[in-house]
Amino acid sequence: MGKTIETSGIGKKFGTTTALEDISFSVNESEVFGFIGPDGAGKTTLFRIITTLLLPDTGEISVLGKNCRTEYKALRKEIGYMPGRFSLYHDLSVEENLNFYATIFGTTVSENYDLISDIYSHIEPFRKRPAGKLSGGMKQKLALSCALIHKPGLLVLDEPTTGVDAVSRSEFWDMLGKLKQHNITILVSTPYMDEAMRCDRVALIQNGRLLAIDSPAKIRAGFSRKLFSIKASGKYRLITALRSFPLTITSFPFGESVHVTFKDDIVPTGLNEHLINNGISDVTINETKAGIEDRFLELMETAGR
Amino acid sequence: MRTILYLIRKEFIQIFRNKFISKAIFAVPVVQMLILVPAITFELKNVDMVIIDKDLTPVSRGLISKLEGSTFFRIAGTTFSEKEANNLMHHNKCDIILHIPDGFSKDIGNGNPSKIMANIDAINASSAQLSWAYLNGVIRDYNSGIITENINISSARNAAPGIEITNRYWYNEELNYKYYMLPGILVILVTAIGFLLAGLNMVREKEIGTIEQINVTPVRKHQFIIAKMAPFLLIGLIDLGVGLLIGKLAFSIPFEGSVLLMFFGATLFLIAVLGLALFISTFSGTQQQYMLIAFFCMIIFILMSGIFTPYESMPQWAQDFNLINPVAYLMRINRMVMLKGSTTNDIMIELVSLGVIAICFSALAVRRYRKTA
Numbered sequence: 001m002g003k004t005i006e007t008s009g010i011g012k013k014f015g016t017t018t019a020l021e022d023i024s025f026s027v028n029e030s031e032v033f034g035f036i037g038p039d040g041a042g043k044t045t046l047f048r049i050i051t052t053l054l055l056p057d058t059g060e061i062s063v064l065g066k067n068c069r070t071e072y073k074a075l076r077k078e079i080g081y082m083p084g085r086f087s088l089y090h091d092l093s094v095e096e097n098l099n100f101y102a103t104i105f106g107t108t109v110s111e112n113y114d115l116i117s118d119i120y121s122h123i124e125p126f127r128k129r130p131a132g133k134l135s136g137g138m139k140q141k142l143a144l145s146c147a148l149i150h151k152p153g154l155l156v157l158d159e160p161t162t163g164v165d166a167v168s169r170s171e172f173w174d175m176l177g178k179l180k181q182h183n184i185t186i187l188v189s190t191p192y193m194d195e196a197m198r199c200d201r202v203a204l205i206q207n208g209r210l211l212a213i214d215s216p217a218k219i220r221a222g223f224s225r226k227l228f229s230i231k232a233s234g235k236y237r238l239i240t241a242l243r244s245f246p247l248t249i250t251s252f253p254f255g256e257s258v259h260v261t262f263k264d265d266i267v268p269t270g271l272n273e274h275l276i277n278n279g280i281s282d283v284t285i286n287e288t289k290a291g292i293e294d295r296f297l298e299l300m301e302t303a304g305r
Numbered sequence: 306m307r308t309i310l311y312l313i314r315k316e317f318i319q320i321f322r323n324k325f326i327s328k329a330i331f332a333v334p335v336v337q338m339l340i341l342v343p344a345i346t347f348e349l350k351n352v353d354m355v356i357i358d359k360d361l362t363p364v365s366r367g368l369i370s371k372l373e374g375s376t377f378f379r380i381a382g383t384t385f386s387e388k389e390a391n392n393l394m395h396h397n398k399c400d401i402i403l404h405i406p407d408g409f410s411k412d413i414g415n416g417n418p419s420k421i422m423a424n425i426d427a428i429n430a431s432s433a434q435l436s437w438a439y440l441n442g443v444i445r446d447y448n449s450g451i452i453t454e455n456i457n458i459s460s461a462r463n464a465a466p467g468i469e470i471t472n473r474y475w476y477n478e479e480l481n482y483k484y485y486m487l488p489g490i491l492v493i494l495v496t497a498i499g500f501l502l503a504g505l506n507m508v509r510e511k512e513i514g515t516i517e518q519i520n521v522t523p524v525r526k527h528q529f530i531i532a533k534m535a536p537f538l539l540i541g542l543i544d545l546g547v548g549l550l551i552g553k554l555a556f557s558i559p560f561e562g563s564v565l566l567m568f569f570g571a572t573l574f575l576i577a578v579l580g581l582a583l584f585i586s587t588f589s590g591t592q593q594q595y596m597l598i599a600f601f602c603m604i605i606f607i608l609m610s611g612i613f614t615p616y617e618s619m620p621q622w623a624q625d626f627n628l629i630n631p632v633a634y635l636m637r638i639n640r641m642v643m644l645k646g647s648t649t650n651d652i653m654i655e656l657v658s659l660g661v662i663a664i665c666f667s668a669l670a671v672r673r674y675r676k677t678a
Contacts, residue, residue, distance in 0.1 A: 051521050053677050073523070081521040087514040091322050092315065103311040104522050130322075146518075 002029045002065075004154055004185035005050060010059035012045055012208075019045040020208045023059070027187060027201075030180055034199030035189040036296065042208040043189040044084060047158045050187065051081045064153045077105065080152035080184075082143045084159040090132025094123055094142055097131050098149060105150035115182055116145045119175050137168030144175070148184075155179070157188040161195065173198045193293040204296050211299040216292055223290030223298060225249070226265035231257040232275070232283045241278035245271060252297055259294055308524060312532030316506070320536060326502075334494050334544040338551040341490045346482045349435045353381040353399040355390045364410035364451070368421075371447050372403075377439045391424075400426045401436060413451060476644045487558050488639035489612040491548045495541050495571055496632055499578035500603050501596075503537040507586035508595045520676040530671050534579045541575045542568060561646030570638040570652070573659040577631040580666030587673040606632040634659045 005027040012020040020042045027033045035043050048054040050063060052072040061068045066075045088097045098120070102109045113120075123138050123145070131142060140160060147155060157176075161169040173195065176186055188199065196202045197216045204211040204219070212219055232238045239258055242251040247268040251260040262268055267285055275283055290298075321327045354372065358365050372378045381399045384390055390402045402424040412419035423440055427433035477484045510516040519529065545568065552558040582599060589595035609623055610616075610632035616624070627633040634655045641647035649656070 053517070053520055055677075076521055077523045079521060081518065083514060083517045085514045085517075087516075087518040089315070089319065089515055090513065091319050096315075096318065100311070100315055101518075101522070104308055104519075104524050106308070106523070 003027065004029050004031070005033075005061070005063050005187070007061040008059055010046070010049060010056045010061055012042075012049065012054065012056050018208055020049075020056070023208075023210055025203055025210060025213050027185060029185055030183050031200045032176060032180065032186045032188065032198070034196050034202040035187070035205055036191075036193065036196045036202050036292065037189075037205035038191060041205045043205060044158055045208075046205075047081075047156055047187070047189065050154075051079055051156050052076060077150070078153045080147035080150065080155040082147040082155075082157045082160055084162065086139050086143060088131045088139075088143055088146060091130055093128050093130055094134070095127040097142060098146055101146040102149045107150050109149060112149055112151045115151055115179075116148050118178055119148070120145045136164050137171075140164055140168065140172060141175075144172075148179075151182075151184075153183075153185065155184050155186045157186065159189055159191065161190060161192065169195070193291065193296065196292045202292070204292075204299060206296075206300055206303060209303070211296070211303055219292055219295050220290050223295045225261040225298075227288050227290045227294060228260045228262070228267060229254070229257045229286050229288040230260055230283060231285075232280050234280065237278065238275075238280055238283075241275055241280055244278075245274050247271075250297070250301065252294075254291075254293070259288070259290075309528050309531055309535075312524070312528060313535045316532060316536040320540075330498075330502075330540055330544065331547065333497070334547040335551060337494050338487075338490060338548050339555060341493075342483055342487050342552070342556060345486050345490070347431070347435075348482050349377055349432060349439060351379050352377055352401060352432075352436050352439070354378050354401040354403060355381050355393050355399040356383045356403050356405065357385060357387060357390055358383060358405045359385065359407040360405045360409040362410035364413060365405045368405070368444070368447050372440075372443055375439070375443055377436070378443075394424070394426055400432075401440065403440075483556050484558055484644060485640070486612075487552045487556060488643045489610075489636055491545060491552070492610070492612070492632060492635045492639055493607055494548050495545050495575060495635070496578060496603060496607060498541040498544055499537060499575050500582050500599050502540070503533055503579050504582035504586040504589075504595050504599055505592055506537075507533055507583055508589050508592050511586075511589075512591060526674050526676060527671050530583055530667070530674060533583055534576065534667070537579055538572065538575045542571060545571050558643070560643050562642035562648065566649060566652075567639060567642045570635060570642070570656060570659065573656065573663050574631050574635040574638075577659060577663035577666050580663060580668075580670045581631075583670035584666060584673055587670065587675070606630050609633065610636045612636055628658070629662060631659060631662050634662075 003026045005025075007026070008024045010020055010023040011018070023042075023046060035046070037043055045054065049056050049061060049068065052063075052068050052075055055069060063075055064078050066072075066078075068075065089100070092100065098109055102112075119141050123134070123141050126134065126138065131139065134142060144157075144160070147157075161172055164172065169192075176188070177198070179186060190196070196219075199216060201213065201215050202219060203213040212222065214222070230238065230242070235253060235256075235258065239251055239253060242248050242258060242260055245268075247263045247270075249261045249263060251258055253259075262271075271285075272283065275281075320330075356369055356372075358369065369380070369383075373380050378401075382393065387402075387404075390399070393399045394402060404422040404424075406420065406422075409419050409421065421444075423437070425433045425436055474480055510519070549560075549564070553560070581602070585598050585602070586595055589598065609619070609627060609630055611619075611627075616627065616633065616637070619627075638647075638652050638655050638659075641652055645651075
């Protein structure tokens with residue numbers, strides 16, 4: 001299998017701020033590759049380099065076998081890009097936007113209709129409506145249709161699901177899954193950890209540096225300690241109490257509960273007493289499997305040290 | 306080519322879908338022509354005058370009624386107090402104070418030269434000079450009346466040797482100020498269309514973020530720039546036509562030369578201005594930044610173009626600057642073609658200069674436009 005993207009040692013600075021540092025990774029053909037990281041981690045900058053909108057200060061990058069520095073003109077014909085901000089024409093209708101992007105890529109909607117039919121059929125009933133008047137989920141589907149209309153070899157999606165409701169998010173990932181049959185490599189970034197599980201491989205990125213690249217399952221398995229999920233009423237009080245407990249290593253809120261690691265990977269004997277002293281009595285403790293988020297937080301801790 | 310046409314089509318759809326812009330494009334020339342052409346005039350009328358008549362004789366009263374009779378002057382009041390008269394001028398109630406001293410008619414009767422004095426409000430220097438010239442004219446006229454009355458010799462005038470001057474005003478015989486201003490107002494109209502619409506349109510794509518998506522497409526830089534220019538070039542020419550039509554219907558302005566030639570000049574001009582506008586838009590991040598710079602350029606170009614003040618009387622550096630000022634060229638082209646009936650050969654220098662400026666500014670816009678984030 002060929003590599004769709006290959007980079008080595010990419011670095012980018014804006015003034016004195018380092019946006020990216022020594023980024024090396026490769027993406028396989030027809031893979032869904034996710035970049036997971038908090039806001040400001042450098043995801044958008046990296047995507048702009050991959051889509052030839054920015055040049056890296058250092059390092060080499062080739063996309064679809066073409067050099068991003070020298071062959072950007074040819075490359076732009078083969079990349080589908082969906083920026084983080086909705087960037088279609090608000091005052092053009094759904095249909096007009098789609099036709100517009102088809103035309104400037106030198107193709108027609110009917111030529112590649114089979115590629116987008118799954119997605120576009122959802123919004124086709126609204127094809128006369130101005131794009132600016134669509135709901136968030138429909139805007140996203142239109143943007144995806146426009147990014148796909150020229151049958152790109154690489155689809156770059158910058159935080160496509162930010163600001164979209166949970167049902168639409170799930171639908172969106174289903175659609176991405178279907179695109180794999182068409183031999184399209186998908187590069188996607190997201191701040192949502194739950195979406196990481198739907199990628200073939202993910203890269204964790206923080207402060208412009210890659211922390212890990214692997215399949216979601218392996219990333220989870222990389223968690224080095226036993227993890228306990230602790231539940232009690234009054235989560236904030238619980239966290240404060242846990243953090244003041246001397247044998248606690250880490251404690252982070254996780255949904256309803258708190259994910260905690262302890263020294264020696266066992267629930268320490270004095271814990272119950274400590275919690276009761278802090279006025280918390282209704283505690284349930286279970287051992288749990290680490291999620292990507294847990295591993296990410298662990299990696300961040302190590303990287304920060 | 307297909308891409309350019311499609312891009313242009315997209316611009317037109319967007320322009321005409323914008324209800325406000327699509328109406329404003331046609332309302333602006335109508336309103337501008339109907340308001341500015343009659344309003345902007347240097348013709349002097351209704352100059353307020355306060356008279357201090359200390360003579361109070363038929364001779365002085367004759368002079369006053371002569372002044373009253375002219376359309377230029379309006380007697381705002383008479384008084385004996387200089388203080389009161391000065392006060393009136395200080396409060397903007399009058400523009401001229403005319404002193405007729407005691408003994409004015411006596412001096413005339415004695416055959417001595419008599420004196421009167423005029424104080425003129427010179428806040429606006431050019432209107433002050435004009436008032437003075439008019440006043441002088443009225444008094445000279447009155448003076449010669451007195452001479453013929455008193456001396457009563459018809460041969461006296463013939464005896465006085467002198468050069469008699471007669472004149473004729475060419476190209477605008479009645480010195481109709483509207484004829485002079487209208488071609489200039491048309492230039493302002495076309496300038497505003499060219500400067501504001503295209504540049505703002507470009508910056509808006511940046512603000513909304515649509516340009517980021519365009520930049521990752523194979524659209525070439527020149528294609529994008531041409532597509533941004535073409536619609537506004539057409540709109541500018543249409544507005545010029547509307548403006549001309551209003552000039553013809555409302556002010557019956559003469560049109561001596563070739564309409565086609567004037568539109569050709571305007572086309573070159575619009576390309577130059579659109580190029581500059583798009584160039585400015587490449588380094589403006591927001592519509593506010595763009596407006597600031599574009600407005601500044603526009604004011605300088607228009608005021609230095611010779612619309613109000615003659616081009617030739619500007620200092621040398623200003624005339625040098627006007628070599629790159631497209632507005633100055635179109636100002637001359639419009640006036641020469643409309644009033645003088647100049648032909649292509651007469652305005653060749655202007656046309657070629659505009660053409661060079663158009664190429665330079667457009668090339669700058671294409672070069673400076675970056676298909677990057």
